[in-house]
Amino acid sequence: xxxxxxxxxxxxxxxxxxxxxxxxxxxxxxxxxxxxxxxxxxxxxxxxxxxxxxxxxxxxxxxxxxxxxxxxxxxxxxxxxxxxxxxxxxxxxxxxxxxxxxxxxxxxxxxxxxx
Amino acid sequence: xxxxxxxxxxxxxxxxxxxxxxxxxxxxxxxxxxxxxxxxxxxxxxxxxxxxxxxxxxxxxxxxxxxxxxxxxxxxxxxxxxxxxxxxxxxxxxxxxxxxxxxxxxxxxxxxxxx
Numbered sequence: 210x211x212x213x214x215x216x217x218x219x220x221x222x223x224x225x226x227x228x229x230x231x232x233x234x235x236x237x238x239x240x241x242x243x244x245x246x247x248x249x250x251x252x253x254x255x256x257x258x259x260x261x262x263x264x265x266x267x268x269x270x271x272x273x274x275x276x277x278x279x280x281x282x283x284x285x286x287x288x289x290x291x292x293x294x295x296x297x298x299x300x301x302x303x304x305x306x307x308x309x310x311x312x313x314x315x316x317x318x319x320x321x322x323x324x
Numbered sequence: 325x326x327x328x329x330x331x332x333x334x335x336x337x338x339x340x341x342x343x344x345x346x347x348x349x350x351x352x353x354x355x356x357x358x359x360x361x362x363x364x365x366x367x368x369x370x371x372x373x374x375x376x377x378x379x380x381x382x383x384x385x386x387x388x389x390x391x392x393x394x395x396x397x398x399x400x401x402x403x404x405x406x407x408x409x410x411x412x413x414x415x416x417x418x419x420x421x422x423x424x425x426x427x428x429x430x431x432x433x434x435x436x437x438x439x
Contacts, residue, residue, distance in 0.1 A: 213366070245430075252328070252415050252430035253367070298366060310357070310422050311380065314366035 212236045213301050215315035223323055228286040230318050232299030235280065239301040241309065244273060244284045247296045247317070256297075257284070289322045296320075326351070328418050328431035329398075336437045337406050345401040345434045349418030356399045357428060358384075358391060361413040373399060379422075406438045 214233045222228045232242075240261040245253035259266040259273045259282065266273050272285045286293055299315040329348040337343050349356050354375050359367040369383040373393035384391065388406075393399040403410055413435050417428035 215366075250432070250435075252330075252417075252432045254430070255428075300367075310355070310372055310419075311369045311383075312357075312359075312367070312428065313369070314359075316364070316366045 211315075212239075213299055213313050213315040215297075215299055215318050217318050218316070219319040219321070221321045221323060222289050224291055225288045228284075228289045228293065228320055228322065230284040230286075230297050230299075230320065232282045232284075232315055233280060234282075234301050236301070236303060236313070237280070238303040239313070241302045242273070242275060242282050243300045243302075243312070244271075245298040245300060245314075246293075247298060253298055286320075289320075291322050291324050294320055294322050328353075328416055328429050330414075330416050330431035330434050332434060333432060334435050334437070336439060338439055339407055340405050343403040343406050343410070343436055343438075345403075345414050345416075345436070346398045347401070347416030347418075347431060348398040349416075350429055353418035353420050353429075355419045355422055356393050357417045357419075358399075358401050359415045359417065359430075361415065361433075363412070367415060370401075403436075406436070408438050411436055411438045 243258040244256040246256045247253045257268050257271045259275050275282045296317040298317045300312040356373045358370040361367045371384045371391045372380040388404045390402045413433045415433045417430045419428045
């Protein structure tokens with residue numbers, strides 16, 4: 210029962226181009242979404258988040274889009290840089306039963322940015 | 325301002341032994357969360373603790389696993405009589421508030437290998 214799905218295990222893009230990472234969720238009680246970046250042998254690092262009352266949030270090269278009706282969100286990185294190469298996790302939390310502290314993660318997408 | 329500190333970084337245990345994983349939250353953070361990442365999987369919530377209290381242990385196996393966050397000292401995740409299936413990366417996160425609207429800051433993880 211995977212409530213947060215990242216259907217692309219990997220993605221490869223050229224430096225300078227746009228990277229688009231996708232995430233789908235099934236639980237309509239989720240109301241807050243986060244993206245984490247993870248390098249090998251390190252812990253996840255928070256990247257950007259979005260509340261369900263918004264459809265877009267931008268921070269520098271990173272933009273997250275949320276389509277509530279489709280239960281879909283995406284992370285855009287532009288321009289992509291080699292240092293962006295990492296595993297990206299989509300995560301969600303919800304206020305169902307007060308559990309807005311609990312993150313449900315997808316399996317991650319390995320992004321490789323080629324110089 | 326040190327981040328979330330976990331130790332040890334790597335832990336090898338024989339089947340049947342006990343594993344103790346430690347987590348020191350960021351300064352000023354009184355909320356601690358433990359997550360487990362099995363190979364090729366996303367992070368899965370295990371337990372949420374505040375000082376001296378377990379708030380939610382719904383993700384933790386009922387047997388052999390326990391967690392604590394004493395008034396003084398780090399949070400401890402304890403696994404008794406380890407089995408090969410316990411081999412995973414265990415991540416601790418901390419936050420200043422219960423809601424993860426800000427973001428939970430993760431440690432570098434403890435990689436447990438059961439031989």
